[in-house]
Structure formats: C-alpha cells, structure tokens
Amino acid sequence: MTMSKFLSLLTMVVVVGLSMSGVRAQISGQEAAGRTAPFRIHTLFSVECQNYFDWQTVGLMHSYRKAQQPGPITRLLSCTEEEKKKYRGMELAPTLEVPSMSRHPKTGDWYPAINKPAGIVHWLKHSKDAENVDWVVILDADMIIRGPIVPWELGAEKGRPVSAYYGYLIGCDNLLAKLHTKHPELCDKVGGLLAMHIDDLRALAPMWLSKTEEVRDDKAHWATNYTGDIYGTGWISEMYGYSFGAAEVGLHHKINDNLMIYPGYVPREGIEPILMHYGLPFSVGNWSFSKLEHHEDNVVYDCDRLFPEPPYPREVKEMEADLNKQRALLLNIECINTMNEGLLIQHAANGCPKPKWSKYMSFLKSKTFADLTRPKQLTPQSRKMMEVSVQKQEVDDPGKTYPKIHTLFSTECSSYFDWQTVGLVHSFHSSGQPGDITRLLSCTEEDLKEYKGHDLAPTHYVPSMSRHPLTGDWYPAINKPAAVVHWINHVKTDAEYVVILDADMIMRGPVTPWEFNAAKGHPVSTPYDYLIGCDNELAKLHTRHPEACDKVGGVIIMHIRDLKRFALLWLHKTEEVRADMAHWSKYFTGDIYEAGWISEMYGYSFAAAEMNLRHVISNEILIYPGYVPIPNVNYRVFHYGLEFRVGNWSFDKAKWRHNDIVNKCWVKFPDPPDPSTLDRSNEESFQRDLLSIECANSLNEALRLNHERKKCPDPNSLSPPALKSPDPPSLSTPELKTPDPPSLPEPDTTTNEIKASRKVGKIDEIDASIHNAETKNETRELSPPVESNQTFTSMRFWIIGLWAFSIIGFVVVMSMMIFRRKGQKKRGKGFKTKRRTSYSGFWDTSGNDRHPRNAEML
Numbered sequence: 124m125t126m127s128k129f130l131s132l133l134t135m136v137v138v139v140g141l142s143m144s145g146v147r148a149q150i151s152g153q154e155a156a157g158r159t160a161p162f163r164i165h166t167l168f169s170v171e172c173q174n175y176f177d178w179q180t181v182g183l184m185h186s187y188r189k190a191q192q193p194g195p196i197t198r199l200l201s202c203t204e205e206e207k208k209k210y211r212g213m214e215l216a217p218t219l220e221v222p223s224m225s226r227h228p229k230t231g232d233w234y235p236a237i238n239k240p241a242g243i244v245h246w247l248k249h250s251k252d253a254e255n256v257d258w259v260v261i262l263d264a265d266m267i268i269r270g271p272i273v274p275w276e277l278g279a280e281k282g283r284p285v286s287a288y289y290g291y292l293i294g295c296d297n298l299l300a301k302l303h304t305k306h307p308e309l310c311d312k313v314g315g316l317l318a319m320h321i322d323d324l325r326a327l328a329p330m331w332l333s334k335t336e337e338v339r340d341d342k343a344h345w346a347t348n349y350t351g352d353i354y355g356t357g358w359i360s361e362m363y364g365y366s367f368g369a370a371e372v373g374l375h376h377k378i379n380d381n382l383m384i385y386p387g388y389v390p391r392e393g394i395e396p397i398l399m400h401y402g403l404p405f406s407v408g409n410w411s412f413s414k415l416e417h418h419e420d421n422v423v424y425d426c427d428r429l430f431p432e433p434p435y436p437r438e439v440k441e442m443e444a445d446l447n448k449q450r451a452l453l454l455n456i457e458c459i460n461t462m463n464e465g466l467l468i469q470h471a472a473n474g475c476p477k478p479k480w481s482k483y484m485s486f487l488k489s490k491t492f493a494d495l496t497r498p499k500q501l502t503p504q505s506r507k508m509m510e511v512s513v514q515k516q517e518v519d520d521p522g523k524t525y526p527k528i529h530t531l532f533s534t535e536c537s538s539y540f541d542w543q544t545v546g547l548v549h550s551f552h553s554s555g556q557p558g559d560i561t562r563l564l565s566c567t568e569e570d571l572k573e574y575k576g577h578d579l580a581p582t583h584y585v586p587s588m589s590r591h592p593l594t595g596d597w598y599p600a601i602n603k604p605a606a607v608v609h610w611i612n613h614v615k616t617d618a619e620y621v622v623i624l625d626a627d628m629i630m631r632g633p634v635t636p637w638e639f640n641a642a643k644g645h646p647v648s649t650p651y652d653y654l655i656g657c658d659n660e661l662a663k664l665h666t667r668h669p670e671a672c673d674k675v676g677g678v679i680i681m682h683i684r685d686l687k688r689f690a691l692l693w694l695h696k697t698e699e700v701r702a703d704m705a706h707w708s709k710y711f712t713g714d715i716y717e718a719g720w721i722s723e724m725y726g727y728s729f730a731a732a733e734m735n736l737r738h739v740i741s742n743e744i745l746i747y748p749g750y751v752p753i754p755n756v757n758y759r760v761f762h763y764g765l766e767f768r769v770g771n772w773s774f775d776k777a778k779w780r781h782n783d784i785v786n787k788c789w790v791k792f793p794d795p796p797d798p799s800t801l802d803r804s805n806e807e808s809f810q811r812d813l814l815s816i817e818c819a820n821s822l823n824e825a826l827r828l829n830h831e832r833k834k835c836p837d838p839n840s841l842s843p844p845a846l847k848s849p850d851p852p853s854l855s856t857p858e859l860k861t862p863d864p865p866s867l868p869e870p871d872t873t874t875n876e877i878k879a880s881r882k883v884g885k886i887d888e889i890d891a892s893i894h895n896a897e898t899k900n901e902t903r904e905l906s907p908p909v910e911s912n913q914t915f916t917s918m919r920f921w922i923i924g925l926w927a928f929s930i931i932g933f934v935v936v937m938s939m940m941i942f943r944r945k946g947q948k949k950r951g952k953g954f955k956t957k958r959r960t961s962y963s964g965f966w967d968t969s970g971n972d973r974h975p976r977n978a979e980m981l
Contacts, residue, residue, distance in 0.1 A: 164194030164274065165256040167246065169239040170264050171225070172202035172210040177423045178466070179264040179414075180215045185465025190268040190397075190498045192260075195252060199242030201225065201235075211424060215469070221245045227336075234339055236361040240332040240368075247328055259324050261317040263400065265414055266383075267461050270397035270499035274318035278377050278506065284319035284369070288312065288380040291612025293351040293691070294363055299344055300370070303337055303363070309370035314362050316383050316398055319374075326372045327365075334371065335364025348695055351612055353605050354592045380615045381505045386412075386458045387582070388614075389451040389559075393504040399458050403584050406577035407434050407455050408442055409833070415568055422466060426475035429463040432483045436495065457496060463487060525637055526619035528558035531610065533603040534626045535587070536566035536574040538783040542826065543626040543776075545785055548580045549825035554630035554759070558618060563606035565589070575786055579829075585609045591698075598701055600723040604694040611690050621686050623679040627776055628745075629761040629821045634678060640739050641680040646731070648675035648738045649745040655713040656725055661706055662732070665699055665725070671732040676724050677745050678760055681736075689734055696733070697726025748774075748815040751807045761818040769796050769812045774819055784826065788835035791826045795819040 168183060170176035180198060187196050198216040201223045221242040225235040243261070247253045258274040279285040292312040294300055300307035319327075339360040346355050350363070369376070384396040387405030404413035410433050422428055433456040434442075443449045464487050467478065478484055486492055532547060534540035544562060551560050562580040565587045585606040589599040607623065620636040641647040654674040656662055662669035681689070701722040708717050712725070731738070746758040749767030766775035772795050784790050795816040803809050 162193070163255065163257040164260060165252055165258070166192060166194060166196040166260045166262065166272075167199060167243065168196075168262045168264050168266075169199040169201065169221075169242045171223070171235060171238065172200065172206040172212075174421055174423065175414075175418050176264055177212040177215060178417065178420060178462070180212065181423055181465045181469045182462035183262065183264055183266055183268070184216045185468060186266075186268040186461050189461065189464075189496060190270050192268055192271055193273065194256075197246065197250070197252060199238075199246060201238035201242055214472075215423070219246055219250055230340070232339060234357075234360070236358070237332070237335050237339070239361055240328060240335055240364060243324070244328045244332050247325060253321070256321050259317075259319060259321055261319075262398070263315065263402075265400065265402055267399040267401065267458050268397070269399060269457075269496075270395075270501070272316070272318060272382075272397060274320075276501060277318055277379065277382065279318045279320070280377075281320040281322060282374060283377050284317060284323060284374055285377045285379055285382075286311070286313035286317050287315040287383045288378050288615060289314040289362065290615065291351040291609070292359070292362060292366060293612070294344075294349055295366055297349060299338075299349045299363070300367065302341070302344065303334060304367045304370040306370045306373065309373065309375055310366050311369065311376040311378060313366065313369075313376050313378055315400055317365075323372075323374055327368055327374060330368035330371050331365050332368075333364075334367040335361045338363045338367065347608075348691060351608070351691070353586060353588060353609060353694075356592065379505075379507070381507060384454065386455045387451070389448055389581075390454070391504070391617075392447060393502060395499050395502050395505055396454070397499050397501065397505070399454065401458055404571060404577065405455050405458075406582075407439060407452050408578050410434060411577040412455075412459055413571055416572055423469060424473065426470055426473070427478045429466050430459055432463070433459050435486065436491075453495075460487065460492065461496060464492075525557070525635070527617060528556070528620050528622060528635065529616055529618035530556060530558060530560040530622045530624065530634075531563055531607065532560070532624045532626050532628075533563040533565065533606045535589070535599060535602065536564065536570035536576075538576075538785065539780045540626050541576040541579060541786075542779070542782075542784040542822075544576070544579045545829045546822045546825045547624065547626055547628055547630070549828060550628075550630040550821055554632050556622075556630060556633045557635065561610070561614075563602075563610055565602035565606050579785070583610050583614060594702070596701060598719075598722070600720065601694070601697050601701070603723055604690060604697050604726060607686070608690045608694050611687055616683065619683055621679075621681055621683055623681070624760070625677065625762065625764070627762065627764050628678075629763065629818055630759065631761065631817075632757060632759040634680065634744060634759050636680050636682075639680060639741050639744065641682065643682040643685060644736060646679060646681040646685060646736055646738055647741060647744075648673070648679050649677040650674060650740050650742055651676040651724065653713045654721070654724060654728060656706075656711055657728055657732075659711060661700075661711045661725070662729065664703070664706065665696060666729045666732040668732045668735055671735050671737060672728050673731060673738040673740065674728065675731075675738050675740055676727060677762055679727075685734075685736060689730060689736065692730040692733060693727055695726075696730040697723045700725045700729065746814065748818040749811065751811045752814060754810075758814075761814070761821075763818055763822075767815050767818075769801070769815050772796055774815075785829060788833070789827075789830050789838045791823045792819060794823065 166187065168180075170180055184196070196217060198218045199221050200218050201221045202210060203223045203225075206223070207220075219242075221238065222245070224237050224241045226233055227237070258279070260272050260274065262268075274285065277285045289312050292314070295307070295310035295312050300310045304310060339357055342357065344350070345352070345357045347353055350357075350359060352359050381391065381394045382396060383398040383400055384390055385403050385405070386399055386401050387403060390396055401412070401414060404411060404415075406412070410431065412430065412433075417430070422430065436453060436456065439452045439456060440449060443452055467484075467487065470478070530551065532544075534544055548560065548562075560581060562582045563585050564582050565585045566574060567587045567589075570587070571584075583606075585602070586609070588601050588605045590597055591601070620641060622634050624630075636642075636647065639647045651674050654676070657669070657672035657674050662672045666672060701719055704719065706712070707714070707719045709715055712719075712721060714721050742753070743756045743758065745760045745762050746752055747765055747767070748761055748763050749765060752758065763774070763776055766773060766777075768774070772793065774792065774795075779792070782790075784792075796812075798813060798816055801809055801812050
C-alpha cells in the first residue's frame with residue numbers, strides 16, 4: 124500500500140513537472156518573441172459573385188492549405204440577391220454572405236471596393252468566429268500565401284498592427300490627411316497585408332468604413348496632387364479610408380516591406396517573401412500573365428482547362444544566370460503553378476473526369492514541385508521593419524565606395540518603342556553602367572492584352588495617360604513624368620541616385636553621379652538651349668522662381684530624395700503648360716510647330732525651378748548622331764531622335780514607327796557604310812560619320828542578339844526578310860537601300876531655328892501630317908517635273924487639229940439646217956400640218972417596233 128502511494132505521488136510529481144516545464148518553455152518562447160501571444164488566428168478576404176473572383180479564391184484557398192496557415196479562413200462574399208440566384212461558387216471556401224454595397228444604398232455611388240470594410244464590419248457583428256479569435260490577418264483575393272502568416276512572429280502587438288508599404292498614398296503627407304483625421308501625424312502609407320489584434324479591428328472597422336465613404340464623397344480632393352492617384356477618380360478611397368481610420372483610432376503600424384512581393388519584382392538578397400500579390404502583369408521569357416486578361420474567365424468550371432503553363436524551373440535557370448533575378452523568375456512561375464494546382468484539385472471536387480496525362484500535369488504532381496513549394500519560413504532579414512540601407516558598390520577603384528544607381532526609361536506598348544527598348548537595354552549592359560535598369564511601360568488595358576514585348580526589359584507597368592483621364596487631351600509625352608511618379612510610389616528602391624533616359628538612346632559608357640558631380644539639390648543634365656521659355660514670360664507664368672529655370676533635358680541624374688519631392692510637381696507643371704494654349708506659340712516656347720509638344724520638357728524645367736534645384740549642365744554626356752563632336756570628348760549617350768546620314772545612307776527613326784522589327788526573325792535596319800569607305804579629308808566630318816555608323820551598328824547588333832535569344836531559325840536557310848510598309852518600302856538586308864530623302868543642312872552650320880527644331884528630338888511625335896507635307900514639298904523643290912520639246916510640239920499639233928475639225932463640223936451642220944429650212948418653206952400648208960402631227964416625239968404604243976411615226980413615213 125505504501126509502495127502504491129509512493130508510485131502515485133511520484134507520477135503526480137512527474138506530470139506536474141512536465142506540465143510546468145512545458146508552460147515555462149511556452150512562456151520563454153513567447154518572451155523570446157518579446158510578448159505573450161494567444162494562438163487564435165483568423166484569416167479574412169473579401170470578394171464578389173463573379174468568375175473573376177472565383178479563380179482567385181481557388182488560388183488563395185489552395186495556397187492557404189499548402190502554406191499551412193494557422194487558424195480558420197473566411198471568405199466575405201458581397202453579392203446582390205440577383206447575383207446570388209445565378210452564382211455557382213458557394214462551395215469554393217468557408218463563406219459569410221455579406222450584403223453588397225457596390226452600389227451605395229444611400230448615395231447610389233458605384234464603388235465596389237467599399238465592400239471590403241463593409242464586409243469586415245458585417246463579420247464582426249454577425250459571425251461567431253469573431254467572438255473566438257485574438258488575431259486577424261486580412262488579405263486580398265489576388266494573393267498566394269507561401270508561408271504561415273503569424274501576427275506575433277511578424278512583430279504585431281496590440282495597438283501596433285503590421286502591414287506592407289504603399290508609398291503612393293501621398294495624402295498622408297498633405298492636406299488630405301488634415302481634412303480627414305484629427306491625427307494626421309499617425310497616418311501610415313500601408314495596405315495589402317494586414318495583421319492586427321481583434322480589439323484593434325473592432326475599433327477600426329466602423330471608422331474604416333466611415334472614412335472610406337467620407338473620402339469617396341470628397342470629390343474636390345480626388346486630384347492627383349492630393350491622392351497620388353494618376354486617374355484622379357477616387358478609386359483608392361478605400362485605402363485612404365483604412366489609413367485615416369487607423370490614425371483616427373490611434374493605431375500606429377509596424378511597416379514591413381519584405382513580407383509581400385509582386386511577381387515580376389526582384390526580391391532583395393536574403394529575403395524570403397511569404398506572400399505574393401499578383402495585381403500587376405508579369406512574365407518569364409515569352410510567357411506572360413495578367414489577371415485583367417481573365418476578368419470573365421470560366422476556368423474554375425471548365426474541366427481540363429488551366430491557365431497557360433509557364434516555363435519549367437530548369438528552363439528558367441538556363442535563361443537567367445543572375446541568381447537573384449533567377450529567384451524572381453522562379454517566384455513568377457511558382458505563383459501560376461500554385462494556382463493551376465489549385466484548379467486541378469477544384470476540378471476534381473467539381474466531378475470533372477481525370478485529366479489526360481501531360482508533361483505539365485506530371486510536373487504539378489511531382490516531388491520536385493512539392494519541394495519547391497513547401498511552406499516558407501521567415502528569415503531574420505524578412506522581419507526587419509522598413510530598414511533600407513544604402514548599398515555601396517565598387518566601380519573601377521576597389522578601394523572606393525559609390526552610391527547605388529538605378530536607371531529608368533519610359534515607353535509605351537508599341538512595336539516602335541520595342542525596337543528602341545532592345546537597343547537601349549543591350550547598350551546598357553554593354554556600357555558598364557552600374558546598378559539595374561527598369562522600363563516604365565505605359566499601356567492601356569486593351570494594349571496590354573495584345574502586347575508581345577513583356578520580356579524585352581525589366582518592367583514596371585504603368586497606367587497610360589496618353590489620353591488624359593480628366594481633360595481628354597491626347598499627349599503621350601506626359602507618360603514620362605506620370606510613370607516616374609508611379610514608380611516612386613509603388614517601388615521601394617535602395618538606390619541613392621536615379622538616371623533617367625529616353626528610349627531612343629544608346630549608351631556608350633557609364634553615366635554616374637560621381638563623375639559628373641551630381642549632388643543632393645544639384646541634379647545633372649544636358650543642355651537644351653531651345654527652351655527659350657526659361658528666359659521670357661512663360662517662366663514667369665509657371666514658376667515663382669524664373670531665375671532658377673535651367674534649359675536642360677535628355678539625360679537626368681538626380682538624388683532619390685530630390686526625385687521623390689520633384690516627380691509629382693513635374694507631372695503637374697506638364698499638365699499646366701499643356702493647358703496653357705495661349706502661350707504655345709513659337710515666340711514663347713521656341714517650338715516651331717506651336718503645338719505644345721514640348722510641354723513635358725518645360726514641365727521638367729519649371730518644376731525644378733519651383734523647387735530651386737540648380738542643375739550641373741554638361742555638354743559631354745550626350746550627342747545627336749549627325750552632329751560634329753567636340754574633340755577629345757568621350758560622349759556617353761547617343762540620342763538618335765533626329766534623322767542623320769552618312770553619304771547616301773540615312774536613318775530616321777520616325778520612318779520605322781509602324782514596323783514590327785523585334786518579332787520578325789533576322790530583320791534589321793539598313794547597314795551603314797563601312798568606316799573604311801569614309802572620306803578622311805575633313806576630320807570633323809569623319810569623326811561625325813564614325814559616331815553615326817557606331818549608333819546604327821549598335822542598334823543592329825542589339826536586334827541580332829534579340830533574334831538569337833528568341834531562337835530564330837538559321838538565317839542562311841531563310842530568304843531575306845522584308846516589311847510591307849510604304850515608308851520605308853522594306854527592312855533591308857545589306858543589299859537593299861532606302862530611298863534617298865532630301866538632304867539636310869550640316870548640323871554645325873544651321874541657323875538657330877533649324878538647330879532648335881532638330882534638337883527637340885520629338886519631331887516623330889508631332890503630327891505625322893506635318894512631317895509628310897514637309898517631305899513632299901522638299902521633294903518637289905529638289906525634283907521638279909521636266910517635259911521635252913518634242914512632247915510639247917506633238918501635243919500642240921493635236922490641239923490645233925481638234926480645233927480645225929470642230930470648226931469644219933460646225934459649218935457643215937449649220938449649212939444642212941439652213942438648206943433643210945428653205946426646203947420646208949416651199950411645201951404646202953397641208954404638209955406642215957401633217958408633219959407637225961406625225962413628228963410628235965412620242966412612241967407608238969400600239970406598234971411592236973416603237974419607232975417615231977415620221978420614221979415610218981420615210
């Protein structure tokens with residue numbers, strides 16, 4: 124008995140000891156994280172009754188299970204009663220039905236984004252899950268979870284939610300925040316991923332909804348300069364509703380820019396994102412994906428149909444040697460493969476027959492894919508809150524450090540910009556330019572559906588402003604400042620300096636801030652002397668500091684802090700000058716076309732003056748091919764915006780506006796003359812022609828490498844490609860020649876007016892009718908029609924003969940009429956009467972022949 128009591132007591136001690144050690148281990152683990160943390164988590168996302176949201180739901184739900192996200196998940200489904208009658212996707216996810224507020228019940232305003240805060244308010248009031256939870260994770264439907272999102276592991280605390288950075292919410296820094304919250308200093312630019320304590324959400328949700336309605340109603344402050352929304356239509360009111368609502372209830376966010384990534388972006392070294400947000404188009408090689416292309420896609424309910432399969436991991440590793448860029452491409456294919464895997468599972472749940480075997484199906488079910496998509500864990504670097512250090516890089520001198528650089532250029536979705544992109548990107552890599560390059564691609568949604576050039580450059584996609592969303596003004600040049608604004612607000616960069624180029628440029632060497640003495644407050648640029656508006660009334664109208672207006676453009680090197688403050692003002696000043704039609708004349712602008720086409724250039728100069736940025740102006744960075752170079756200057760950039768020629772050969776980019784040069788195998792521009800054939804009697808002309816030839820050869824070399832990358836067939840087995848275009852008639856192999864255009868005066872001997880018109884560099888963007896008219900006029904002046912004396916004599920003979928024949932014929936007819944009239948007078952009265960009756964001019968309706976009766980008499 125004593126032994127049994129002893130054993131019972133020993134058992135109790137062991138159990139209590141193990142329990143206490145477990146509690147201590149749990150507490151110590153929580154203390155290591157810096158806080159105690161209940162483990163009840165709930166994940167929420169908001170959708171509507173549409174096919175578009177159904178396939179997103181399938182992808183998110185599959186990734187939720189695959190990533191082993193802790194706690195339950197609820198889909199907040201906002202639908203009207205009519206929509207619910209036809210809706211097929213009730214079983215796609217655990218769902219709470221929410222009354223739709225897409226059409227506001229009081230104001231009638233159509234704004235579907237308001238369903239997100241409205242759905243959360245409804246969940247808090249009507250769901251029992253809301254009563255049994257400590258932490259809430261809020262996601263968007265167009266996301267893929269890669270690893271567990273645990274709020275306390277991310278650093279979330281009560282009163283301190285964790286979120287991703289949305290830098291474009293500039294309203295937090297201006298009047299908008301002061302109008303809509305009593306605590307503008309607490310306004311955080313956040314969104315996307317939200318992880319917060321349930322008590323914070325209960326306080327925030329009604330205010331989030333209320334502030335969304337408030338910002339949506341404040342149409343007077345929808346403009347870009349208040350919201351950062353380039354469309355100025357209030358579509359991001361819900362995002363501001365969240366930020367203002369959080370500020371109003373005193374929430375101050377921990378902002379982490381490492382947790383979430385957009386496919387297509389390159390992750391930072393050491394960062395393992397645990398969430399992908401595929402809100403923007405992305406590509407791998409020739410393959411691409413944009414969610415907007417699948418707005419009405421029935422892919423959830425169509426058996427055996429998936430999204431287009433991307434390249435395999437092995438192919439990705441072969442196409443990209445840079446390991447970090449390779450990681451970015453692998454993330455792209457992981458995103459779409461995860462969605463396709465989810466669709467396969469959903470099809471099986473729908474009762475679809477087992478799909479036929481294919482290599483891709485086999486891959487999705489393979490151990491390789493399972494290993495690649497195992498749940499990802501947070502790295503120490505991923506936990507850092509908005510810590511962006513300025514990386515240093517070694518250039519030339521191993522003992523010296525230099526600030527990081529990022530190069531930008533702006534284009535549109537057209538074949539015209541595609542071949543320019545191929546040329547610039549190739550030259551960028553050949554020039555030794557430090558840092559990365561990004562193409563700012565401005566396109567409409569319709570353009571993107573047809574666009575083929577996603578893989579031509581690292582790309583940031585930008586909504587097109589070619590047609591201004593407010594004024595309707597057609598002005599594609601405004602896309603340049605608009606795209607820079609969009610990039611700054613959507614991309615977190617660690618670059619200290621940004622180099623901005625135009626697409627129609629070729630780099631010959633590095634363009635760096637340390638070599639050309641750029642500094643904060645002192646950007647570097649190249650001279651644009653034709654901007655005479657800096658010296659007259661135009662500058663006084665559009666800037667408070669006309670004395671600070673610099674006549675610059677082309678290449679820009681600017682400190683990132685200056686650019687962040689400057690970019691939006693650049694856009695506004697461009698709009699301002701563009702709207703000032705009263706001062707478009709040549710007298711004010713120097714624009715010989717007087718069409719406002721250089722408004723963007725003035726927008727830049729006036730905005731810089733407004734901020735009192737004083738440029739370091741260098742004439743040793745850029746040269747136009749066709750201009751005589753300054754002796755011993757190593758130019759870094761060709762700007763081929765103007766026609767240039769070498770002997771009988773010429774190149775004008777405007778002639779290749781409508782030719783698809785990039786996508787047709789082995790097509791290239793007409794080869795320039797061989798340098799060995801040049802006349803060396805004039806050294807200036809010789810150096811000028813050498814640079815022109817170099818520019819053209821660089822473009823053709825870039826095209827050749829592009830065709831090789833696309834794995835075009837052996838050119839020796841093909842006939843020479845030709846384009847069906849009237850101007851020029853064809854793209855040439857070396858044997859073909861373009862028509863000889865009228866000669867232009869030498870650039871170094873032109874008048875100021877001609878020099879200005881050449882330097883503008885935007886001539887091809889001006890109305891094509893002007894260009895065509897000038898060409899025709901010049902052609903007539905150079906080649907007037909000539910007629911031979913023999914032709915003229917022959918024609919004169921025939922004219923005289925025709926006149927003589929006409930006169931003789933007239934005399935004969937008149938004589939016959941006079942003779943006949945005399946004969947009639949000799950006849951009797953009865954004959955006259957009879958003839959008058961018979962020659963009535965009517966047809967005989969009773970006869971078969973229907974001839975005039977006087978003919979029968981004859």
